[in-house]
Amino acid sequence: MLKALRLVAFSIPALLCLSSAVVAEFNQTPDFTQGDADKGKQIYQRVGVCVNCHGWAGDGESGRNPMSHAAAANLRESSLDAQGLYDVIRCGIPGTQMPYHDRVSYKDDRCFGMKLADFQPGQKPLMGKTFREKQMLDLIAYLQKYMIGHGKPTYDECALYFESSADRACSYLKGN
Numbered sequence: 189m190l191k192a193l194r195l196v197a198f199s200i201p202a203l204l205c206l207s208s209a210v211v212a213e214f215n216q217t218p219d220f221t222q223g224d225a226d227k228g229k230q231i232y233q234r235v236g237v238c239v240n241c242h243g244w245a246g247d248g249e250s251g252r253n254p255m256s257h258a259a260a261a262n263l264r265e266s267s268l269d270a271q272g273l274y275d276v277i278r279c280g281i282p283g284t285q286m287p288y289h290d291r292v293s294y295k296d297d298r299c300f301g302m303k304l305a306d307f308q309p310g311q312k313p314l315m316g317k318t319f320r321e322k323q324m325l326d327l328i329a330y331l332q333k334y335m336i337g338h339g340k341p342t343y344d345e346c347a348l349y350f351e352s353s354a355d356r357a358c359s360y361l362k363g364n
């Protein structure tokens with residue numbers, strides 16, 4: 189008991205110090221008009237590696253990482269608005285492979301009123317990459333401009349995504 193208390197007394201100030209130095213807290217209701225869709229592609233592709241599970245087209249199939257066993261949602265058919273997307277990306281979806289992307293989530297009650305310790309073992313939310321709020325807004329603008337509400341992936345969309353390697357990456361869509 190005493191030992192546990194000592195541990196807590198030591199680690200709480202250390203953790204607080206660390207988190208305030210590294211993480212700027214996300215605003216819960218940011219100004220979504222500040223997002224830049226074309227910058228968001230970097231976040232989707234490289235920073236957040238959303239592409240691993242959701243695929244380049246966001247449909248949960250096209251070009252996702254074959255090593256990923258997660259069957260991810262089809263973002264093209266998502267009915268979420270900007271705030272809904274923001275909340276899902278910030279908090280993830282506990283009990284699924286969809287990770288959360290804010291280091292401070294589940295440290296207090298900002299996500300679903302729950303802390304990490306409140307979840308049953310198999311239901312704990314998984315932690316993904318953390319990025320800055322502006323990157324989050326760029327990412328949402330990207331999803332809204334290039335994926336949500338789009339139908340089946342087309343060659344032109346694929347070429348836009350893969351740029352100079354479009355020939356190789358998108359030949360399977362020729363004629364679509």
Ligand code: HEC
Nearest residue numbers: 236237238241258259260261266267273276281284285286
């Ligand atoms: C490890 C795999 C994985 C990664 C990485 C991942 N997701 Fe997901 N995502 C999922 C899965 C699985 C679901 C569906 C969960 C469920 O409801 O069963 C999902 C669901 C979602 C949803 C909810 C869609 C809806 O309409 O309900 C959004 C939005 C989303 N992901 C966006 C993203 C973004 C943006 C990124 C990158 C920052 C990302 N995801 C990274 C696996 C992943």
